Amino acid sequence: MNAQIDAAAVAAREGLHRLVEQFLFKEARLQDTHAYDEWEALWTDDGIYWVPANGHDTDPERTMSFIYDNRSRIGIRIDQLKTGRRHTQTPRSELARVLSNIEIVSQSGDEIEVRANAVVFEDNLRGETVWATRNEYRLRLVDGALKMARKKVGLVNNHKPIFTLSFLV
Numbered sequence: 588m589n590a591q592i593d594a595a596a597v598a599a600r601e602g603l604h605r606l607v608e609q610f611l612f613k614e615a616r617l618q619d620t621h622a623y624d625e626w627e628a629l630w631t632d633d634g635i636y637w638v639p640a641n642g643h644d645t646d647p648e649r650t651m652s653f654i655y656d657n658r659s660r661i662g663i664r665i666d667q668l669k670t671g672r673r674h675t676q677t678p679r680s681e682l683a684r685v686l687s688n689i690e691i692v693s694q695s696g697d698e699i700e701v702r703a704n705a706v707v708f709e710d711n712l713r714g715e716t717v718w719a720t721r722n723e724y725r726l727r728l729v730d731g732a733l734k735m736a737r738k739k740v741g742l743v744n745n746h747k748p749i750f751t752l753s754f755l756v
Contacts, residue, residue, distance in 0.1 A: 600691075607701055607726065608689050610733040615705070618755040619682040623665045626755060631727055631736045634658045638740045638752070643721070653745070653752055668755070680711040680754050697728040698736065709754065719743040 610629075617626040630636075638654040639645045647655045656664055684707040692700040700723070707718040725737035742749070 603694070603699070604689070604691055606733065607691060607699060610726065611686055611689060611701070611703055611724070614735070615684045615686055619684055621668070621679060621682075621754075623668055623755075627661060627665045629735050630658060630661060631729060631734045632658055634661060634735055635737045636661050636664075637738070638742065638745075640745055640749075642746065643741045653742070653749060654740075678712070680709045682710075682754060683708045699726045699728075699733075700724070701726055713751075 614626065614629055616622075617629070634657070636654060636656040637647055637652060639647065640651050640653050642650075645652070654664075684705050686703050686705050688702070688704045690702045692702055694700070703722050703724070705718075705720045705722055707720065709716045709718065720743065721741040723737075723739040723741070724735060726733045727736045728734075
């Protein structure tokens, strides 16, 4: 009987991991293709999008961040990107990202804590840039689908000057 229970638990974990992976892969594709409305729809109403500056374990309420958006500000950011008037994104960057090391850290009720690494290749008129990130997500099951309640993007080089970060990272 224990072997059956263990097998069922393993299958459930693998199923959850696959669901989380597919969600993160979709989010990456939407970011890379500038599908802003679809990306914005991935967020919960209380979502937080955070890209810290000057370290990874900072307090966004007390120190500067590259991005620290609540749900309302996420919508404003998307509206700005859709205008086509962001000087650093004219023409907009071509992006390709690779996600790896997707790890479910914990699950409590409908919330899942996840970590993943990403490498983002950006090509624009200024040249080519490679961004490396360590991401932390709080995903939530809402009406049977995953949504992002929190996304923290830890730029590996966030202790150095960042000349422009005007796309969805």
